[in-house]
Amino acid sequence: MHKLIVDANKKSLGLNLKELWQYRDLFYVLAYRDLRVRYAQTFLGLLWAVLQPLATLLIFTLVFGRAVKVDTGNIPYPLFAVCGMAAWAYFGFVLNQSGNSIISSQEMIKKIYFPRLVIPLSKAMVGFVDFAIALSFIAVFMFYYSITPSVNIIFLPIFIILTIISALAIGIWMSALTIRYRDFQHVVPFLVQFGLYATPVGYPAELIVKNLPGWASTLFYLNPMAGIVEGFRWSLLGGNPPGQLAYYSFAMVILLFITGLYYFKRTERVMADIV
Amino acid sequence: MADIAIKVEGLGKEYILGHKKSGDLRNAFGDRLNRLFKGSDQNKESFWALKDVSFEIKKGEAVGIIGRNGAGKSTLLKILSRITEPTKGRFEINGRVSSLLEVGTGFHMELTGRENIFLNGTILGMKRAEIKQKFDEIVEFSGVEKFLDTPVKHYSSGMKVRLAFSVAAHLEPEILIVDEVLAVGDAEFQKKCLGKMDEVSKNDGRTILFVSHNLAAVNQLCNSGILLRQGNVTCQGEAQKIVHQYISYNKQIETGMGLINLELRKGSLEYQVDSIEIFSESMQSIKIAKTGEPLVFEILLNKKVASKGVRLDFAIDTEHDMRIGWFSSSVIDHELNAEFDKIYLKIPKLCLGGGLYYLTFYFTTNGELTDFIHQGFAFEVEEGDYFGTGKTIPKNQTFIYQSHEIFSN
Numbered sequence: 202m203h204k205l206i207v208d209a210n211k212k213s214l215g216l217n218l219k220e221l222w223q224y225r226d227l228f229y230v231l232a233y234r235d236l237r238v239r240y241a242q243t244f245l246g247l248l249w250a251v252l253q254p255l256a257t258l259l260i261f262t263l264v265f266g267r268a269v270k271v272d273t274g275n276i277p278y279p280l281f282a283v284c285g286m287a288a289w290a291y292f293g294f295v296l297n298q299s300g301n302s303i304i305s306s307q308e309m310i311k312k313i314y315f316p317r318l319v320i321p322l323s324k325a326m327v328g329f330v331d332f333a334i335a336l337s338f339i340a341v342f343m344f345y346y347s348i349t350p351s352v353n354i355i356f357l358p359i360f361i362i363l364t365i366i367s368a369l370a371i372g373i374w375m376s377a378l379t380i381r382y383r384d385f386q387h388v389v390p391f392l393v394q395f396g397l398y399a400t401p402v403g404y405p406a407e408l409i410v411k412n413l414p415g416w417a418s419t420l421f422y423l424n425p426m427a428g429i430v431e432g433f434r435w436s437l438l439g440g441n442p443p444g445q446l447a448y449y450s451f452a453m454v455i456l457l458f459i460t461g462l463y464y465f466k467r468t469e470r471v472m473a474d475i476v
Numbered sequence: 477m478a479d480i481a482i483k484v485e486g487l488g489k490e491y492i493l494g495h496k497k498s499g500d501l502r503n504a505f506g507d508r509l510n511r512l513f514k515g516s517d518q519n520k521e522s523f524w525a526l527k528d529v530s531f532e533i534k535k536g537e538a539v540g541i542i543g544r545n546g547a548g549k550s551t552l553l554k555i556l557s558r559i560t561e562p563t564k565g566r567f568e569i570n571g572r573v574s575s576l577l578e579v580g581t582g583f584h585m586e587l588t589g590r591e592n593i594f595l596n597g598t599i600l601g602m603k604r605a606e607i608k609q610k611f612d613e614i615v616e617f618s619g620v621e622k623f624l625d626t627p628v629k630h631y632s633s634g635m636k637v638r639l640a641f642s643v644a645a646h647l648e649p650e651i652l653i654v655d656e657v658l659a660v661g662d663a664e665f666q667k668k669c670l671g672k673m674d675e676v677s678k679n680d681g682r683t684i685l686f687v688s689h690n691l692a693a694v695n696q697l698c699n700s701g702i703l704l705r706q707g708n709v710t711c712q713g714e715a716q717k718i719v720h721q722y723i724s725y726n727k728q729i730e731t732g733m734g735l736i737n738l739e740l741r742k743g744s745l746e747y748q749v750d751s752i753e754i755f756s757e758s759m760q761s762i763k764i765a766k767t768g769e770p771l772v773f774e775i776l777l778n779k780k781v782a783s784k785g786v787r788l789d790f791a792i793d794t795e796h797d798m799r800i801g802w803f804s805s806s807v808i809d810h811e812l813n814a815e816f817d818k819i820y821l822k823i824p825k826l827c828l829g830g831g832l833y834y835l836t837f838y839f840t841t842n843g844e845l846t847d848f849i850h851q852g853f854a855f856e857v858e859e860g861d862y863f864g865t866g867k868t869i870p871k872n873q874t875f876i877y878q879s880h881e882i883f884s885n
Contacts, residue, residue, distance in 0.1 A: 208566035313581050
């Protein structure tokens with residue numbers, strides 16, 4: 202027999218992962234909806250998912266590759282950049298989507314119960330399509346420049362998972378914060394734009410470590426994506442593995458993810474009242 | 477215990493009014509500072525949408541919840557559906573719950589009817605497999621077969637509602653919580669839905685909690701009812717009785733002058749009361765009185781009376797039949813004109829807390845009973861600021877306000 206007890210005096214902070222699992226169908230269906238709706242009634246359709254990163258890549262190649270002539274060793278610049286961009290674009294997409302996700306589903310939140318975490322989580326899944334397209338870009342570029350992947354590629358899944366967790370961590374934080382403070386609606390796009398340059402997407406991280414003082418490098422690596430983008434690229438193209446500072450990034454991912462879940466859980470209780 | 481489906485104990489929900497709800501960081505930061513330095517929030521104003529609600533619902537019962545707007549019906553359903561958390565109290569639900577506070581929750585206009593069935597069904601808590609299995613039935617019930625692969629944005633509003641309701645109607649919970657969802661859709665389809673709900677509760681023995689303004693539907697569907705008023709349960713009992721009580725109470729509140737309980741009327745009725753109305757001090761007609769403010773009753777008689785030998789008594793009872801006020805021309809110096817057909821009773825500062833009260837009217841001429849109506853008029857009092865401090869007396873203490881001073885040597 203299904204039994205439910207709600208007591209105003211006993212508030213639990215458990216994450217209730219079991220319940221989340223029971224709602225997995227909702228998670229799929231929401232992701233499906235977003236995918237279907239995303240390019241509905243557009244002329245180019247899914248082509249947009251290809252054109253957007255290509256345009257960014259083009260400008261990066263012109264500015265960093267040709268004009269500034271960033272040193273990427275023996276790796277052709279476009280390939281170098283596309284590896285960083287794949288991870289970053291996924292992160293940025295999930296962040297943008299999930300930051301606003303609770304507010305844009307407020308009609309639903311006010312009318313029915315389900316674990317609210319399903320909403321930002323489903324956004325991570327929607328991003329997989331773009332992520333897959335970006336990964337196939339990398340394959341095409343490697344083929345074109347006839348560069349074989351390094352043996353480090355066995356670590357690629359780990360970095361993909363870290364990318365997802367990192368995107369979720371910040372996405373969950375932002376979605377919960379946005380409900381209370383609409384300021385974060387403006388913070389998120391800024392964060393994504395700012396992060397594109399503050400993360401070693403278009404340039405190698407060594408440039409920062411070499412040219413900036415120690416504290417600045419530490420700060421640089423407190424960005425969870427700094428270490429991940431570096432590792433992601435290393436697992437594909439080889440070269441120097443991420444330095445010790447990169448572990449700051451990995452620690453930040455875990456820290457932000459866990460605190461994010463708990464902050465979200467705390468906000469979840471009053472979500473329908475304040476959204 | 478085993479046959480209880482829903483047990484609610486002392487449930488209350490407080491909403492914070494004013495700017496503190498959400499908003500921007502600067503406000504939140506300012507509040508923190510305020511609290512830090514002053515020790516409390518100065519401008520926190522709260523509102524109890526539900527005050528102290530307790531009831532039990534047995535398995536297989538169909539219960540209608542009725543009450544005026546703002547009585548707390550929707551808040552109660554929201555708490556029981558776990559959309560929002562109670563501020564105090566607890567509740568227990570035995571069985572799988574589906575709540576339907578709206579039809580078509582999560583419907584997306586760009587998606588086709590088919591896709592929306594899956595979307596909406598999943599949101600309502602059905603499993604994919606379950607929807608697949610009932611898919612044909614849902615489509616047939618809705619009658620939109622032809623447009624199944626058309627985006628819902630091209631549907632007429634009636635079609636949308638039909639499709640949405642068909643999904644909802646195929647939920648199979650043990651306990652169904654339904655808000656005023658039948659207000660939409662055409663009359664014929666409404667009937668079909670009521671029939672379906674009726675079938676569900678009577679044949680399958682499921683528990684239904686149903687909020688509606690459609691009293692006929694409550695009457696037809698429910699075997700018991702709960703009447704809510706100002707966040708409290710006023711009475712619980714047989715559906716027909718509750719509906720009847722609500723109607724008489726409502727009619728009278730709406731018009732502000734109807735007399736009730738006339739079957740208990742006594743006296744010669746040579747002169748009789750036609751209507752009673754309440755007014756503010758400036759003689760503005762009002763529907764609801766307010767604690768701490770002047771209140772004037774106007775009693776309209778059917779014809780003029782000579783003031784000689786007239787005695788007028790009034791009494792106020794709570795809705796639980798407790799007499800808490802008695803007013804009479806026999807104990808004060810009255811100012812009745814030589815001839816009159818309107819009597820005024822003025823209370824300079826109403827000392828009654830929020831709730832429903834009854835006025836009893838007793839009228840004699842020359843020692844002979846002319847008209848007596850026991851609890852013949854009901855009026856509602858809204859909790860107000862009696863002390864001028866913005867504070868009210870806790871409900872569990874008393875409902876009578878008395879001005880007082882506290883001082884020391």
